[in-house]
Amino acid sequence: MEKHGITSDRRSGSSFGSDGVRVSHDVVNAEDTVPGHQLDVELAELRGPEDLEKIETRGSVKSKISRILSAASGRNKDGGLRQEPIPTSNLEEGIVGWDAQDDPEYPMNFSAWKKWLLLGLIALVTLTTPFASSILSPAIGSVDREFGNDDIAIGSMTVSIYLVGYVIGPLFLAPLSEIYGRRLVLAAANLFFCVWQIGCALAPNLAALIVFRLLTGIGGAGCITLGGGVISDMFRTDQRGFAMGFWTLGPLFGPILGPLVGGYVTQTIGWRWDFWIILMLGGVLTVVLEIFNRETNHRILIQHKVARLRKELGRDDLKSCYEGGADAQNRTQVLLNGLIRPIKLLALSPLVFFLSLYIAFVYGVLYLLFTTIPTVFESVYGFSIGSTGLVYLSLGLGNFIGWFLITLYSDKSVVKLAKANGGRFKPEMRLAISIFSGFFLPITFFWYGWCAYYKTHWILPIIALAPFGFGIMGLFLPILTYLVDCYPMYAASAIAANTVLRSLVGAFLPLAGPSMYETLGLGWGNSLLGFICIGMIPLPIVFYKYGERLRKVQRFTL
Numbered sequence: 226m227e228k229h230g231i232t233s234d235r236r237s238g239s240s241f242g243s244d245g246v247r248v249s250h251d252v253v254n255a256e257d258t259v260p261g262h263q264l265d266v267e268l269a270e271l272r273g274p275e276d277l278e279k280i281e282t283r284g285s286v287k288s289k290i291s292r293i294l295s296a297a298s299g300r301n302k303d304g305g306l307r308q309e310p311i312p313t314s315n316l317e318e319g320i321v322g323w324d325a326q327d328d329p330e331y332p333m334n335f336s337a338w339k340k341w342l343l344l345g346l347i348a349l350v351t352l353t354t355p356f357a358s359s360i361l362s363p364a365i366g367s368v369d370r371e372f373g374n375d376d377i378a379i380g381s382m383t384v385s386i387y388l389v390g391y392v393i394g395p396l397f398l399a400p401l402s403e404i405y406g407r408r409l410v411l412a413a414a415n416l417f418f419c420v421w422q423i424g425c426a427l428a429p430n431l432a433a434l435i436v437f438r439l440l441t442g443i444g445g446a447g448c449i450t451l452g453g454g455v456i457s458d459m460f461r462t463d464q465r466g467f468a469m470g471f472w473t474l475g476p477l478f479g480p481i482l483g484p485l486v487g488g489y490v491t492q493t494i495g496w497r498w499d500f501w502i503i504l505m506l507g508g509v510l511t512v513v514l515e516i517f518n519r520e521t522n523h524r525i526l527i528q529h530k531v532a533r534l535r536k537e538l539g540r541d542d543l544k545s546c547y548e549g550g551a552d553a554q555n556r557t558q559v560l561l562n563g564l565i566r567p568i569k570l571l572a573l574s575p576l577v578f579f580l581s582l583y584i585a586f587v588y589g590v591l592y593l594l595f596t597t598i599p600t601v602f603e604s605v606y607g608f609s610i611g612s613t614g615l616v617y618l619s620l621g622l623g624n625f626i627g628w629f630l631i632t633l634y635s636d637k638s639v640v641k642l643a644k645a646n647g648g649r650f651k652p653e654m655r656l657a658i659s660i661f662s663g664f665f666l667p668i669t670f671f672w673y674g675w676c677a678y679y680k681t682h683w684i685l686p687i688i689a690l691a692p693f694g695f696g697i698m699g700l701f702l703p704i705l706t707y708l709v710d711c712y713p714m715y716a717a718s719a720i721a722a723n724t725v726l727r728s729l730v731g732a733f734l735p736l737a738g739p740s741m742y743e744t745l746g747l748g749w750g751n752s753l754l755g756f757i758c759i760g761m762i763p764l765p766i767v768f769y770k771y772g773e774r775l776r777k778v779q780r781f782t783l
Contacts, residue, residue: 310326311323311326311328311331311333312546312547313325313326313328313546314546316534316538316543319540319542319543319544320543320544320546321527321530321531321534321543321544321545321546322527322545322546323527323546330526331523332458332459332519332521332523332526333458333459333460333461335459335519339519340459340460342517343455343459343517343518343519343521344455344456344459344468344471344472346510346513346514346517346518347411347448347452347455347472347514348452348471348472348474348475349475349510350415350447350448350475350507350510350511350514351448351449351452351472351475351476351479352474352475352476352478352479352482353475353479353503353506353507353510354418354444354445354446354447354448354449354479354507355445355449355475355476355479355480355483356479356480356482356483356486356503357387357418357422357441357445357479357483357503357507358384358387358388358442358445358479358480358483359384359479359480359481359483359484359487359592359595360483360484360486360487360490360499360503361383361384361438361483361487361496361499362384362483362484362487362595362596362598362599363484363487363488363491363599363610363613363614364487364488364491364496364499364610365380365381365383365384365596365599366380366599366600366603367491367495367496367610368380368383368431368434368496369431371496372430372431372434374431377739377740378736378737378739378740379431380431381596381735381736381738381739382435382736383431383434383435383438384438384592384595384596384735385592385596385731385732385733385734385735385736386435386438386439386442386732387438387439387441387442387445387732388442388592388728388729388731388732389439389442389728389729389732390438390439390440390441390442390443390444390445390446391442391445391446391449391724391728391731392724392725392728392729392732393442393443393446394414394442394443394444394445394446394447394450395446395449395450395721395724395725396563396564396567396721396725397560397563397564398410398414398446398447398450398451399450399451399563399721400559400560400562400563400564401560402450402451402454402522403522403524403525403559404556404559405525406520406522406525407451407454407455407458407520407521407522407525408518408519408520408521409520410447410451411447411448411451411514411518412511412514412515412518413447414443414444414445414446414447414448414450414451415444415447415448415507415510415511415514416444416511417440417443417444417447418441418444418445418447418507418511419444419504419507419508419511420444421437421440421441421444422441422500422501422503422504422507423500423504424437424440425437425438425441425500426497426498426500426501426504427497448475449476452472453469453472454521454522455521456468456469456472458521458522458523459521473628474628477624477628477698478621478624478625480591480595481617481618481620481621481624481694482617482621484595484598484599484613484614484616484617485614485615485617485618486502486614487499487614488599488609488610488611488612488613488614488615489610489611489614490502491610491611492609492610492611493611523547524545524547527545527546527547528545531543531544531545563721566718566721567718567719567721567722567725568722568725570712570718570719570722571722571725571726573779574712574779575775576708576711576768576772576775576776577708577712577719577722577723578726579764579768580704580707580708580723580764580765580768581708581722581723581726581727582726582730583700583704583761583764583765584700584701584704584705584723584726584727585723585726585727585729585730585731586730586734586757586758586761587666587696587697587700587701587758588697588727588728588730588731589727589730589731589732589733589734589735590666590693590734590754590758591620591693591697591731592731592732592734592735593734593735593738593754594620594690594693595617595735596735596738597735597738597739597742598613598616598617599613601677601686601747602616602683602686605677605680605747606680606683608683616687616690617690619687619688619689619690619691619694620690620691620693620694621694622691622694623690623691623692623693623694623695623696623698624694624695624697624698625694626691626694626695627662627694627695627696627697627698627699628698628702631658631698631699631702631703634658638654638657638658639654639655639657642654642657651773652707652710652711652772652773652776653707653768653769653770653772653773655703655704655706655707655710656703656704656707656765656766656768656769656772657703657769658699658703659699659700659703659704659707659765660762660765660766660769661699662695662696662698662699662700662703663696663699663700663758663761663762663765664696664762665692665693665695665696665699666692666693666696666697666700666755666758667755667756667758667759668689668692668693668696668755669689669690669691669692669693669696669755670693670751670752670754670755670758671751671752671755672685672686672689672692673686673689673690673751674747674748674749674750674751674752674754674755675747675748675751675752676689677747677748677751678746678747678748679748700765704723704765705720705723707768707772708720708723711772711776741753
């Protein structure tokens with residue numbers, strides 16, 4: 226669709242057709258919840274070059290503070306993005322919708338304190354579950370000694386198997402939330418996550434611990450899978466940027482904080498207390514969240530209203546204002562779509578497959594670092610288990626710097642590229658930052674590996690981890706946004722496809738680490754990872770240049 230000044234290039238999304246199910250929901254609830262998508266919507270709304278200038282100059286401190294306050298207030302200021310009217314009831318025609326544009330039951334009309342209380346609680350749970358994924362990594366040696374395990378790869382599986390739960394969980398939790406609503410599914414997932422912490426804490430052998438860790442990972446995928454949808458339910462387009470930035474801090478920093486805490490817990494009171502601490506933290510958050518939680522899925526709320534009015538008015542002809550949703554299919558069909566569509570995207574779309582493969586490799590190497598850092602710093606540098614946990618702060622610092630700079634400059638970069646392209650915006654413009662960020666990853670492996678090999682001062686390999694933290698942020702956020710922009714009709718499925726491949730590689734790549742380092746050593750072993758990272762740098766460049774052409778020629782039914 227072309228407009229004067231700026232064109233939002235989304236023709237590829239419509240060319241794939243629609244399966245009639247969750248199409249509008251995918252666009253609203255998944256596409257708009259990805260960091261940076263707010264700008265895409267604004268670009269599509271522009272009418273002329275003068276509007277582009279307004280967006281380009283909004284990077285000032287004053288304007289950023291204004292936007293933060295606007296988002297935090299939960300109010301739509303004059304001059305913000307134009308909002309589409311919400312569907313209201315028309316009982317004469319048998320349509321059940323919202324009572325009015327200011328209906329207090331409509332989640333976007335919730336009061337500011339209610340929105341931010343709910344978001345804050347969900348963000349805390351979203352921090353807790355990735356935190357649980359890596360908290361055991363400093364204790365791998367202690368676990369192996371207690372259970373008499375000599376196989377390093379099997380020992381590493383106690384950490385990496387958790388991510389297999391992140392593969393299984395989203396495939397079921399996302400479609401289940403379309404059937405039963407976000408509140409019920411989220412509560413069930415959180416409870417499932419907490420219950421199996423008891424199994425981990427009391428595990429009688431290594432095999433049982435691995436199985437229980439898998440089950441906790443499935444439950445832990447709840448907030449990560451549904452949190453973005455809750456945000457899109459409650460926050461309007463011009464309020465979501467700050468909310469998404471706040472929520473994404475959990476998945477980014479949770480895995481970094483886990484080893485920091487886990488190291489001292491293992492050293493002082495034993496590794497089993499890792500799970501008792503998670504149980505207490507997760508249990509309290511689950512109870513408090515359930516007390517204050519509200520259903521936010523628009524379609525589910527109207528379905529409940531339809532059922533109530535049918536009973537009260539005796540009218541079986543009443544139907545929801547949301548057409549083509551989960552209510553148009555039976556539950557089996559909804560679940561099958563949730564399982565099959567991400568796999569088909571990986572198999573049929575080179576855009577999804579290769580960029581997801583890039584992210585998956587980087588994510589897998591991150592967890593490889595989680596499982597090998599204790600060995601390096603305890604055996605080579607003589608660190609205690611607790612002190613080893615502090616090493617992960619370097620990764621966290623790199624993550625934070627990357628997150629901050631991308632948030633600060635991503636929008637301005639895309640606007641400048643759109644102006645240079647004659648005012649025409651293309652999704653491929655999102656990949657410019659990822660091209661730059663990819664160069665930081667190999668720096669870490671060459672620097673870290675050879676410093677550890679030659680046993681230089683311990684501060685050097687610690688500092689060497691920071692570029693990786695920066696680079697992974699510069700890849701993850703732009704590529705995720707790009708996939709959504711390429712497949713707006715199937716945005717949720719594109720994200721799920723990325724999550725599945727990423728978590729699979731993250732779970733199993735670390736298992737190859739011990740044998741690789743034993744064969745090649747720390748220097749050449751890490752250099753091998755660095756060379757692979759160099760080999761993957763051209764991927765964003767290829768899709769930046771040819772992605773539009775690929776999107777236009779692809780034709781398949783999902």
